Amino acid sequence: xxxxxxxxxxxxxxxxxxxxxxxxxxxxxxxxxxxxxxxxxxxxxxxxxxxxxxxxxxxxxxxxxxxxxxxxxxxxxxxxxxxxxxxxxxxxxxxxxxxxxxxxxxxxxxxxxxxxxxxxxxxxxxxxxxxxxxxxxxxxxxxxxxxxxxxxxxxxxxxxxxxxxxxxxxxxxxxxxxxxxxxxxxxxxxxxxxxxxxxxxxxxxxxxxxxxxxxxxxxxxxxxxxxxxxxxxxxxxxxxxxxxxxxxxxxxxxxxxxxxxxxxxxxxxxxxxxxxxxxxxxxxxxxxxxxxxxxxxxxxxxxxxxxxxxxxxxxxxxxxxxxxxxxxxxxxxxxxxxxxxxxxxxxxxxxxxxxxxxxxxxxxxxxxxxxxxxxxxxxxxxxxxxxxxxxxxxxxxxxxxxxxxxxxxxxxxxxxxxxxxxxxxxxxxxxxxxxxxxxxxxxxxxxxxxxxxxxxxxxxxxxxxxxxxxxxxxxxxxxxxxxxxxxxx
Amino acid sequence: xxxxxxxxxxxxxxxxxxxxxxxxxxxxxxxxxxxxxxxxxxxxxxxxxxxxxxxxxxxxxxxxxxxxxxxxxxxxxxxxxxxxxxxxxxxxxxxxxxxxxxxxxxxxxxxxxxxxxxxxxxxxxxxxxxxxxxxxxxxxxxxxxxxxxxxxxxxxxxxxxxxxxxxxxxxxxxxxxxxxxxxxxxxxxxxxxxxxxxxxxxxxxxxxxxxxxxxxxxxxxxxxxxxxxxxxxxxxxxxxxxxxxxxxxxxxxxxxxxxxxxxxxxxxxxxxxxxxxxxxxxxxxxxxxxxxxxxxxxxxxxxxxxxxxxxxxxxxxxxxxxxxxxxxxxxxxxxxxxxxxxxxxxxxxxxxxxxxxxxxxxxxxxxxxxxxxxxxxxxxxxxxxxxxxxxxxxxxxxxxxxxxxxxxxxxxxxxxxxxxxxxxxxxxxxxxxxxxxxxxxxxxxxxxxxxxxxxxxxxxxxxxxxxxxxxxxxxxxxxxxxx
Ligand SMILES: [Zn+2]
Numbered sequence: 001x002x003x004x005x006x007x008x009x010x011x012x013x014x015x016x017x018x019x020x021x022x023x024x025x026x027x028x029x030x031x032x033x034x035x036x037x038x039x040x041x042x043x044x045x046x047x048x049x050x051x052x053x054x055x056x057x058x059x060x061x062x063x064x065x066x067x068x069x070x071x072x073x074x075x076x077x078x079x080x081x082x083x084x085x086x087x088x089x090x091x092x093x094x095x096x097x098x099x100x101x102x103x104x105x106x107x108x109x110x111x112x113x114x115x116x117x118x119x120x121x122x123x124x125x126x127x128x129x130x131x132x133x134x135x136x137x138x139x140x141x142x143x144x145x146x147x148x149x150x151x152x153x154x155x156x157x158x159x160x161x162x163x164x165x166x167x168x169x170x171x172x173x174x175x176x177x178x179x180x181x182x183x184x185x186x187x188x189x190x191x192x193x194x195x196x197x198x199x200x201x202x203x204x205x206x207x208x209x210x211x212x213x214x215x216x217x218x219x220x221x222x223x224x225x226x227x228x229x230x231x232x233x234x235x236x237x238x239x240x241x242x243x244x245x246x247x248x249x250x251x252x253x254x255x256x257x258x259x260x261x262x263x264x265x266x267x268x269x270x271x272x273x274x275x276x277x278x279x280x281x282x283x284x285x286x287x288x289x290x291x292x293x294x295x296x297x298x299x300x301x302x303x304x305x306x307x308x309x310x311x312x313x314x315x316x317x318x319x320x321x322x323x324x325x326x327x328x329x330x331x332x333x334x335x336x337x338x339x340x341x342x343x344x345x346x347x348x349x350x351x352x353x354x355x356x357x358x359x360x361x362x363x364x365x366x367x368x369x370x371x372x373x374x375x376x377x378x379x380x381x382x383x384x385x386x387x388x389x390x391x392x393x394x395x396x397x398x399x400x401x402x403x404x405x406x407x408x409x410x411x412x413x414x415x416x417x418x419x420x421x422x423x424x425x426x427x428x429x430x431x432x433x434x435x436x437x438x439x440x441x442x443x444x445x446x447x448x449x450x451x452x453x454x455x456x457x458x459x460x461x462x463x464x465x466x467x468x469x470x471x472x473x474x475x476x477x478x479x480x481x482x483x484x485x486x487x488x489x
Numbered sequence: 490x491x492x493x494x495x496x497x498x499x500x501x502x503x504x505x506x507x508x509x510x511x512x513x514x515x516x517x518x519x520x521x522x523x524x525x526x527x528x529x530x531x532x533x534x535x536x537x538x539x540x541x542x543x544x545x546x547x548x549x550x551x552x553x554x555x556x557x558x559x560x561x562x563x564x565x566x567x568x569x570x571x572x573x574x575x576x577x578x579x580x581x582x583x584x585x586x587x588x589x590x591x592x593x594x595x596x597x598x599x600x601x602x603x604x605x606x607x608x609x610x611x612x613x614x615x616x617x618x619x620x621x622x623x624x625x626x627x628x629x630x631x632x633x634x635x636x637x638x639x640x641x642x643x644x645x646x647x648x649x650x651x652x653x654x655x656x657x658x659x660x661x662x663x664x665x666x667x668x669x670x671x672x673x674x675x676x677x678x679x680x681x682x683x684x685x686x687x688x689x690x691x692x693x694x695x696x697x698x699x700x701x702x703x704x705x706x707x708x709x710x711x712x713x714x715x716x717x718x719x720x721x722x723x724x725x726x727x728x729x730x731x732x733x734x735x736x737x738x739x740x741x742x743x744x745x746x747x748x749x750x751x752x753x754x755x756x757x758x759x760x761x762x763x764x765x766x767x768x769x770x771x772x773x774x775x776x777x778x779x780x781x782x783x784x785x786x787x788x789x790x791x792x793x794x795x796x797x798x799x800x801x802x803x804x805x806x807x808x809x810x811x812x813x814x815x816x817x818x819x820x821x822x823x824x825x826x827x828x829x830x831x832x833x834x835x836x837x838x839x840x841x842x843x844x845x846x847x848x849x850x851x852x853x854x855x856x857x858x859x860x861x862x863x864x865x866x867x868x869x870x871x872x873x874x875x876x877x878x879x880x881x882x883x884x885x886x887x888x889x890x891x892x893x894x895x896x897x898x899x900x901x902x903x904x905x906x907x908x909x910x911x912x913x914x915x916x917x918x919x920x921x922x923x924x925x926x927x928x929x930x931x932x933x934x935x936x937x938x939x940x941x942x943x944x945x946x947x948x949x950x951x952x953x954x955x956x957x958x959x960x961x962x963x964x965x966x967x968x969x970x971x972x
Binding site: 078086200203322334357 | 531536538539540574576579625760761766
């Protein structure tokens with residue numbers, strides 16, 4: 001059942017929150033051994049939460065917009081007293097004393113968190129494989145990645161287990177798994193949704209995002225999640241959805257950056273993208289080619305800034321206050337720091353901390369970090385210029401459909417390269433949505449794999465962008481969203 | 490060669506905790522001396538996912554400090570992260586200001602007329618406290634983590650250990666009067682690091698040595714004197730005795746500095762802009778509001794006390810070195826007998842008592858003694874109703890929290906002088922009995938001899954006879970007995 005159907009059924013009394021949560025937990029338990037979407041289900045808490053809601057509704061309380069809707073949370077969003085390990089061995093057993101603002105707002109709207117999902121450690125990865133807890137599998141083909149780092153969140157939605165899930169997106173960690181798993185993924189504008197309680201990877205890029213089964217759900221969720229938070233000084237108020245005309249495809253000026261169609265783009269993905277653009281043109285959109293030269297340099301800019309910030313953000317995992325402490329034979333404090341971090345962090349996290357430490361070091365920062373900040377500002381100006389010409393930018397979300405698990409784990413550069421279509425919007429802080437645009441068949445294995453189309457709007461235009469994605473979805477093929485056949489069959 | 494051939498070049502870095510109610514980036518109380526880790530939250534204990542939010546009250550006090558030293562306040566400045574690992578640093582970095590501090594320039598004038606220029610002042614958070622003296626384990630107390638600090642950095646304008654001491658004293662007084670901080674070095678709310686190098690006048694500056702662990706102004710002076718002597722000793726010995734660029738700790742027990750770390754071990758703090766905080770924007774309206782609210786600073790008070798009130802330079806210095814004292818003086822001034830008598834009473838009874846922790850603690854929340862009571866005592870002394878010593882006694886009791894009112898204290902402590910003529914005559918007559926010898930001496934012009942008779946009167950009256958009256962009465966009676 002979709003989010004809106006669930007909320008309506010609860011509001012008119014045809015279904016209780018308890019029965020919904022019970023059914024959801026049961027299907028999650030059945031599916032999880034095969035999909036590894038969840039790290040842990042919070043059955044007791046979720047049922048208690050549902051019972052409280054049912055009692056409140058029975059007593060005449062007004063149902064919130066998400067009343068009784070179960071959802072999954074990525075394991076880097078703090079929930080008080082619930083293990084929030086960020087996919088890291090270092091934080092095994094860590095139970096934060098507080099709850100993230102994003103989770104709190106959803107709960108206040110009536111939604112019920114039912115479990116935490118698997119993810120790449122601290123959000124560092126594009127395949128969900130960088131973790132010691134469980135590698136989520138793509139429900140369209142269990143041998144493939146669902147994408148990452150919000151891998152389990154994408155799978156929980158793609159497999160129809162929950163109507164939506166929270167993820168986080170630093171360079172594409174919501175949009176890329178949404179595309180590879182065939183669901184909608186919204187990365188809001190930087191600052192639109194509070195980061196309070198989102199465990200930091202790269203603070204100037206991190207945003208809390210949502211993965212959802214239906215296009216119309218994005219706007220509903222955005223309305224609940226967005227808005228300034230006194231606990232996050234970087235939050236801002238975003239624009240409303242605009243008037244009727246702003247939400248129509250007819251007359252919409254769609255920019256297509258040629259840079260996004262460069263080498264490395266899978267011809268099948270390119271074909272789906274072009275079909276989608278043609279359909280939009282038929283619906284009255286005006287296509288216009290734009291140029292974003294620095295977008296081609298976005299991956300190196302992104303990796304310098306993101307790793308620099310990460311090296312600082314992850315310094316707090318020192319074994320002193322929380323997490324697993326390792327003390328070797330050497331009783332010194334420095335030795336404890338080293339042993340704790342050596343044992344607790346995985347290879348990819350260590351690689352990025354080393355990179356980030358290097359780019360911020362005295363004598364190197366000028367050549368790397370400072371230069372990357374300058375390039376980032378120029379990229380923002382390029383986007384500003386483009387949005388003076390067009391309303392939205394469209395292109396493929398990922399260069400290829402879902403790849404095989406294990407295929408790129410030993411090749412970090414190949415793994416980083418698959419972010420090159422999503423990182424430009426992250427660097428510029430722009431809202432972006434990945435929406436399903438049909439599937440492609442894998443010639444080798446016969447698997448059918450989803451393809452995602454990325455919509456990028458000017459900063460703060462999140463609500464309008466969600467409305468436009470929903471309008472495109474109403475056009476039908478090729479804007480078809482379907483649950484993975486493996487589960488829906 | 491002698492030490493005198495070398496000139497010292499000294500710069501100071503002064504950390505001062507701001508006296509805000511709450512910490513710099515969270516709502517925890519800014520306290521001292523509370524049980525460990527009782528004022529901590531997700532933000533100041535560095536929990537994953539927690540974010541800093543700037544406390545505006547800290548910005549106001551920082552602005553006030555900048556105004557007190559006449560620095561230039563930037564409309565927009567930035568926060569940066571200073572990265573290093575230590576167990577008392579919960580996030581693994583300190584939020585500070587590196588490239589763009591909120592205040593530049595300004596200075597502090599010394600008595601010599603020279604001004605010590607400030608290079609900058611920046612706003613930052615304090616670290617927690619690591620406690621190493623409880624058995625094998627190191628304990629960490631995070632109550633101090635996130636307490637707001639300003640760091641003032643001077644130009645290398647200071648030339649002697651005494652000048653450094655004078656500068657610190659003046660800066661501390663300014664910050665205390667401006668209400669920025671209590672500047673209590675024992676509580677660590679004021680801390681100081683020193684840089685010093687030697688050179689021959691006209692030649693380039695020598696190698697710079699940093700001194701740390703200076704927990705009092707006296708330590709600053711002592712360590713500088715020691716370090717200047719050590720460095721000039723090395724310079725005299727010449728080749729093979731180079732001064733190394735290093736950080737040295739002051740060991741007060743041994744009265745010497747020793748190496749803490751050399752330059753090669755210096756940390757690379759990997760400063761970069763703090764992405765969790767927007768730029769620090771200080772509006773002109775805030776600056777003007779703080780300027781309007783800025784109390785009179787010590788230098789201005791001192792000038793006013795000597796020029797307008799006619800106090801001595803010594804009294805003016807004493808009254809303007811502590812805001813508690815100055816505020817008390819000014820509150821009692823209007824109804825006191827005279828500025829001088831008030832100054833004396835405060836100097837003798839209030840200033841020494843403020844060194845007692847209990848008295849100081851009461852003074853935190855207001856005056857250590859009601860200004861009206863203080864003024865009244867000066868008037869009673871002036872009118873002769875009580876003796877000067879009696880006045881001091883009343884103050885001694887009031888400052889230590891005696892809850893009786895002044896009238897009751899005067900009664901119960903027998904401090905009111907007897908001025909009744911009949912009683913005084915009776916005591917004097919008794920004192921003269923059998924002391925014709927003294928009377929003769931007095932008549933012969935030895936007026937000092939009258940002291941012996943006065944002693945007897947005071948004894949008989951239990952010290953309550955008004956002494957000037959007694960003296961006059963005795964003189965008259967001796968004179969009359971002759972006739
Ligand atoms: Zn706190």
